[in-house]
Amino acid sequence: MKVLTIGGAGYIGSRLVPELMKAGHDVVVVDQLWFGNFLPPSVNIIQKDSFSLRADFMRGFDAVIFLSGISNDPMAEYAPHLNFMANASAPAHAAYIAKKAGVRRFVYADSCSVYGFTDGVEVDEKYLPGSTAPYGISKLQGGLGVLQLVDDNFSTICLRQGTLSGYSPRMRFDLFINTMYMKAMMENKIVVNNPVIWRPLLAMTDAVKCYIKALEAPPEVSGTFNVLTLNLQVGNAADHVKRYFLEKHGVDVEQSINNIQDRRNYRVSNRKAREVLGIDFNGSLTGILDELDVNLGKDFNFDQDHFYNIQMFKRIFKE
Ligand SMILES: NC(=O)c1ccc[n+]([C@@H]2O[C@H](COP(=O)([O-])OP(=O)(O)OC[C@H]3O[C@@H](n4cnc5c(N)ncnc54)[C@H](O)[C@@H]3O)[C@@H](O)[C@H]2O)c1
Numbered sequence: 001m002k003v004l005t006i007g008g009a010g011y012i013g014s015r016l017v018p019e020l021m022k023a024g025h026d027v028v029v030v031d032q033l034w035f036g037n038f039l040p041p042s043v044n045i046i047q048k049d050s051f052s053l054r055a056d057f058m059r060g061f062d063a064v065i066f067l068s069g070i071s072n073d074p075m076a077e078y079a080p081h082l083n084f085m086a087n088a089s090a091p092a093h094a095a096y097i098a099k100k101a102g103v104r105r106f107v108y109a110d111s112c113s114v115y116g117f118t119d120g121v122e123v124d125e126k127y128l129p130g131s132t133a134p135y136g137i138s139k140l141q142g143g144l145g146v147l148q149l150v151d152d153n154f155s156t157i158c159l160r161q162g163t164l165s166g167y168s169p170r171m172r173f174d175l176f177i178n179t180m181y182m183k184a185m186m187e188n189k190i191v192v193n194n195p196v197i198w199r200p201l202l203a204m205t206d207a208v209k210c211y212i213k214a215l216e217a218p219p220e221v222s223g224t225f226n227v228l229t230l231n232l233q234v235g236n237a238a239d240h241v242k243r244y245f246l247e248k249h250g251v252d253v254e255q256s257i258n259n260i261q262d263r264r265n266y267r268v269s270n271r272k273a274r275e276v277l278g279i280d281f282n283g284s285l286t287g288i289l290d291e292l293d294v295n296l297g298k299d300f301n302f303d304q305d306h307f308y309n310i311q312m313f314k315r316i317f318k319e
Contacts, residue, residue: 001215002026004061004103006050006094007068012109012207014038014170016065019208025215028061031068034316035306038169050090058101063215065107066091069142072174073113074310076135079317087138092145099154106146107214110160110224112200114140115266120198122231124269125160125224133263143224150222157214157221157277162200162228162268164207166288167295171307176234177201177285180241181292182302184253190242193260195235198267200228203283204291213277225273229283237285244289249298 008017008029017039020027029045030053031037039045050068058064069087070076076083095106115123116131129140143158150156165177173182176199180190202210210227232240238255245253273279296302305311 001062002060003063003065003215004028004030004058005065005067006030007066007109009033009037009039009045009170010035010067010071011168011170011172012164012204013067015168015204016208016211017043020212023212035170035309035312050094053094053097055097055101058098058103061098061101061103063105063107064094064098064103065211065215066094066146067109069109070135070313072309073133073135074174075313076133076138078310078314080134082317083134084138084141087135088141088145091142092148095146095149095156099149104153104155104219105215106149106154106156107211108143108146108156108158110143110158111136111139112160112162112226112228112266112268113264114143114160115264115268117263118266120265120267122267122269125226125272131264136264147222147224155219155222157217158224159210159214160224160226161207162202164202164204166204166283167291168204171296172309173302173307174309177237177241177288178292180238181289181296184241184245184251185296185298185300186302188251189254189256190238192234192238192255192257194262195233195238195257197234197262197265198231199234199237199264200226200231200266200268201237201285202227203229203288205287206279206281206283210273210277210279213279217277221276225277226268226270227273227279228268228270229281230285231267232285240285241289244286248293
């Protein structure tokens, strides 16, 4: 399949694109390269803003994977105007021109952040998302925009992802387990803002499978799919990381608990993704930590700005 991956040089894309190529797809990446480029030299990368793409450029692609955008709450709150353009308008714009160009499938990187603060009962895709934060609202708007375009010749699959964790050549240390791993490695410490908060976690290995399954799904499949490896409470995740460091590295990591109020709390079902897309979520928290250990470890230089989205973003978009 000829696949255009917009935002393909980010954390997810840097792991996904080589796997798509290994699976035999012909991949082109369009990315603004905010965080640099960690893709293999063989990847065809065009440094561009997705808003500058036109239907002529999209002609000939079978599918578009849309990973681009502002990818966390701190960035969205730092520049809400850019957030709503990048996350609410840009996916709809890209899907609109893709459809005009005859592309058959559009895969959108949605987020479970749309759910906001729930009472912790497991929710599925029929649950009405309640986020009031700029990031959550804009991701929901992006999904609605692209789903609006579905018809017999154009399929949209929104992968509503839990928080990703695991290794990528373009690391992010602002993500839940990745942050705990980095802090435990660098400072022998894990900071837990609120131990009772529920979060769905998506192992990078499972995320890659999700995108490949979404590309391969029968043409009539469209819709939103929660994708996650497991749901867990932040305090339990921290205990797991602490045990891992003790058993694997003989290090007794200190845990500090802040009990700070969180605006996000959700436990999510992945049943629809398993049943309709046939995704076998077989990642695990230990598997994620093993992967980080093998690829990073204690000699890794964690202190680089491009691994921390908000730091780079503030530098690029100085008010
Ligand atoms: N990582 C997660 O835990 C997670 C969870 C849920 C949803 N998501 C969503 O998945 C997507 C990818 O996440 P990620 O972790 O890889 O993010 P990332 O921040 O690492 O990568 C985003 C990429 O998009 C590029 N980009 C931004 N605006 C662009 C534009 N207008 N045109 C072209 N390129 C542009 C950036 O340069 C960057 O390389 C995001 O949309 C995010 O909202 C991520």
